[in-house]
Amino acid sequence: MSAHQPRVLVCDLIHEDGIALLRQHATVDIRPGLAREQLEQAVADADALIVRSATKVPASVIAAGQRLRVIGRAGAGLDSIDVSAARVQGVEVVNCPDANTVAVAEHTLGLMLTLARRLVAADQSMKAGRWEKSRLMGTGLMGKTLGIVGFGRIGRQVAKYAQAFGMRVLVNQPRLTPELALEWGVEQADLQVLLRAADFVTLHVPLRPETNGLIGAAELALLKPGAYIVNTARGGVIDEAALLAALDAGRLAGAALDVFAQEPAMDSALAGHAKVLATPHIAASTEDAQRSAAISVAEQIIALLRPRRVADTLGLRVVPLSLVVPHESFDAQRAADLAARLDAEGTLINPPVVAERDGRYVVLDGATRTAAMRQLGFPHTVVQIVPADQANHNAHTWFHAISGASPEGLLALLHAVPGLELRELAPEQLRERLQIEQALAGLYTADKRGFLLRAAPDQQHDWLDVLNPAVERYTAWGSVERTLATDMGALKAQFPQLAGLVVFPQLTADSILALAAAGRVLPAGITRFVIPGRVLRLNLPLAFLRGDEPLAAKSDQLDRMLQEKLAGRRIRYYQEPVVLLDE
Numbered sequence: 001m002s003a004h005q006p007r008v009l010v011c012d013l014i015h016e017d018g019i020a021l022l023r024q025h026a027t028v029d030i031r032p033g034l035a036r037e038q039l040e041q042a043v044a045d046a047d048a049l050i051v052r053s054a055t056k057v058p059a060s061v062i063a064a065g066q067r068l069r070v071i072g073r074a075g076a077g078l079d080s081i082d083v084s085a086a087r088v089q090g091v092e093v094v095n096c097p098d099a100n101t102v103a104v105a106e107h108t109l110g111l112m113l114t115l116a117r118r119l120v121a122a123d124q125s126m127k128a129g130r131w132e133k134s135r136l137m138g139t140g141l142m143g144k145t146l147g148i149v150g151f152g153r154i155g156r157q158v159a160k161y162a163q164a165f166g167m168r169v170l171v172n173q174p175r176l177t178p179e180l181a182l183e184w185g186v187e188q189a190d191l192q193v194l195l196r197a198a199d200f201v202t203l204h205v206p207l208r209p210e211t212n213g214l215i216g217a218a219e220l221a222l223l224k225p226g227a228y229i230v231n232t233a234r235g236g237v238i239d240e241a242a243l244l245a246a247l248d249a250g251r252l253a254g255a256a257l258d259v260f261a262q263e264p265a266m267d268s269a270l271a272g273h274a275k276v277l278a279t280p281h282i283a284a285s286t287e288d289a290q291r292s293a294a295i296s297v298a299e300q301i302i303a304l305l306r307p308r309r310v311a312d313t314l315g316l317r318v319v320p321l322s323l324v325v326p327h328e329s330f331d332a333q334r335a336a337d338l339a340a341r342l343d344a345e346g347t348l349i350n351p352p353v354v355a356e357r358d359g360r361y362v363v364l365d366g367a368t369r370t371a372a373m374r375q376l377g378f379p380h381t382v383v384q385i386v387p388a389d390q391a392n393h394n395a396h397t398w399f400h401a402i403s404g405a406s407p408e409g410l411l412a413l414l415h416a417v418p419g420l421e422l423r424e425l426a427p428e429q430l431r432e433r434l435q436i437e438q439a440l441a442g443l444y445t446a447d448k449r450g451f452l453l454r455a456a457p458d459q460q461h462d463w464l465d466v467l468n469p470a471v472e473r474y475t476a477w478g479s480v481e482r483t484l485a486t487d488m489g490a491l492k493a494q495f496p497q498l499a500g501l502v503v504f505p506q507l508t509a510d511s512i513l514a515l516a517a518a519g520r521v522l523p524a525g526i527t528r529f530v531i532p533g534r535v536l537r538l539n540l541p542l543a544f545l546r547g548d549e550p551l552a553a554k555s556d557q558l559d560r561m562l563q564e565k566l567a568g569r570r571i572r573y574y575q576e577p578v579v580l581l582d583e
Contacts, residue, residue, distance in 0.1 A: 006305045007067075009042055012052035014074045015287075018294025025302045040064040048301045050074055051081070053281070059085035070304045072297040075284060076100050076154075079207045079234060090566070092313075094300040097153055099293035100284035105157035107283035108202055108232050109165075111256035114277055115228050116141060116200075139253075142166035147198030149191065149214070150205035150233065151176055151184075158202060159186055170194045195222040200230065207234035217242035226253045232283040235260040240270055247275045258283045310562040311555070314535055315385045316351060318545070318554045321378055324352070325360050326367040327516035329468065329524040335371035342372055348540045353531050354383045357513035361385070364529040380545050380554055384535050395509040396528040399486065400471070403497040404478030407445040410499040413477050414443070414453070419466040421456040424449060434505055440467045444488055444501045453502075464520055471523035474502075482525050 006026045010019070013032055022028045031042055036058070043049055043065040050072040051057060057071060059082045071081055073095040086093045114120060117138035125132045146162045148155045151173035159169045169186040172194045181188050195201065201223065205211045215229070216239040223229070229252065231238055240261055246252050247270075256277040257270060263281060265271050271278035284290075311317060342348070352366025361383055363370050373381050404410055414422060422443070425433060427450035430442040434452065440463055443451040455466045474480065478499060485491055492498045504526055512527060544557050 006047035007045060008048040008050065008301065009046040010050045011039065011042075011055040012050070012074070014050060014052065014297070015291040015294035017291050018074070018298040021295060021298040022301070026305065036061065043068060047305060048072060050297060050301070053077065053080055055080065057081040057086075062086050062089055062091060065089075065091070070094060070301055072301050074099075074290075074293045074297045076104075077206060077234065092304055094297065094304070096293040096296040099296050100289045101153045101157050103286040103289035104154045104232050104283040105161055106286075107258060107279075108154075108158050108204075108230055109161045111230050111232070111258070111277060111279070112141065112146075112200055112202070112228070115230075115254045115256050120277060141200075144168070144199040145170060145197050147172070147189070147194040147201040148186070149173075149194070149201065149203050151180075151186070152204060154232075155202075155204040156184055158204065159184055167200075170197060191219070192222055195219055196224065198227060199224070200228045202230040203233045203237050205233055205237060207236045212236050213239045215239065215243075217245070220246040220252070223252060225251055228252065228254050228256070230256045232258040235263065235265075240268075244270055244273065247273055309555075309559045310566060311559050314562070316382060316535065316538075316558065316562070317385055318380050318382055318551060318558050319361055320551065321370070321374055321381045323360055324354065324363060324370050324381060324383065325516050325519070326363050326370065326521055327512050328367060328522045328527060329472075330367040330371055331524070332371075335368050335375060338368055339372035339375040342369075342542065343376055346542050348373075348382060348538060348542055348545075350534075350536050351382045351384045351538055351540070353386060353529070353534065355386055355509070355513055358517040360517045362513045362516040365531065378542070378545050379548075380551060382538070382540055382545070382558060386531055395507065395512065396530065397504050397506050398482040398526055398528050399484065399504065400474075400502040400525065401481045401483045401485075401491050401495055401498060402474050402478045402500050402502065403481070403495045404474075404499040405497075407447045407449070407499050410443075410474060410477070411445070411451070413473055414451075414470060417466065417470045417473060419456050420470055421454045423452045423454065425452055426450060431503070434503065439505070440470070441505075442503045444486075444503070446488070446492060446498045446500060448488070464515070464522070468521075468523050471526075475524075480525065482528075 070092040354361040
């Protein structure tokens, strides 16, 4: 092995295409079935480690990897890897959350159909030489209610498939936003409500302390008689003894399990139960999924083994301030106040978050900070760059709840906006017409009227030249609160002086970035970007950004600063996608 060639230790078999890709960049050592002590020895001189579900990677293995830089999971779940120990050691952990999505969702629907139509019993009956058509009565999926516990990638794909069968879909997911529920056509419900209402329940949550035993005796007792439960997540999510008791009691029509608390489940009472359809953890085992996972983990490991700046791994970059552009309006007074504070404190606490578009860095979060630094005359700034496709996936739209003197006063103000046309519609028609007619916005008034806001046909300027003044006028006229709610009764209870609710069409990140790169801005307070992996508490001294040094020199200085931070403190990682660089 040449001195510069990294070594990749593969401890579970992955698709040959992934191995072939790795071998173009590294020495690959394939050693499946290692005991923990053997793994600790084998990993000592490995730069990367690849596992699937069979190989466990505890803290002792990570500590033994003196050169270990990255652990790759050729699949989605990370419960077999001590991620916290890896972070403490500065070892990256990567996985392939998208690779298995379709395979697991397909398996889930297959299990549901097999349970509902009693396909295993029908097959066994035929093989025994019997024709029991009348005995093998099943149930359909159309019109039934599916409860999905966990609405990540797999849960969403299951919802899509279930809706194609005509099922109503309830979802239990912490922090499920209303816009996400609307986008996927599902209903949000707390766990107890979901369990009481569902004909089928399917589990798609990771195994964590808070989800271990999530479905126990109390939860199973809430299921309606004759309900089915499916688990393709992790065996520990269900209390297996409680499930066995519920099946024996006859409350449940059946269960389908691809995962078990202890695997392999060779002598499992559950797997052998007459009402249980059992498969040996094969939901992700398709040729397509395994190839996709192998290639994905190989690509990530190759990228991480290449020499990179510390700043690059966090998405941080020093860029010319002249190329940083806002996508929305900002309050000039707030920018001036922040400029005075930055000048006095000399520290940038949190970097603006940007996405690249057409040679510009479009600010997704931090327009006021950017404006303040521009007022102070900085030639450069530090930004955190997120991929445009990630921004697009996490772009959402706020609505504006406007409190003021009266609905009539709000309407009079809007009628006076040049180029703005208000057309009255029944409130229940607004959302549909808003999309069909590509209107600027819809207005629900507190006195139960609805109006479509459009640019007048003879308007000389484009839609932003009409929308921006409209928002500026009602913001100056009353008090504006951003909201995701559309229930006027609930909003009036929250805002007693509510005059109206303005709803905007959903904007894509692509359209927002294109407008910003062209020098156009949206009104303030419409867009909402949920950015995973935020870098917070950077606490960066601003003095080095003020100087006349070239960009490359400042980039080198940023990297040295980050190396010192990482060497002097542990980076703290939370389940929420936030990175803290200072306490």
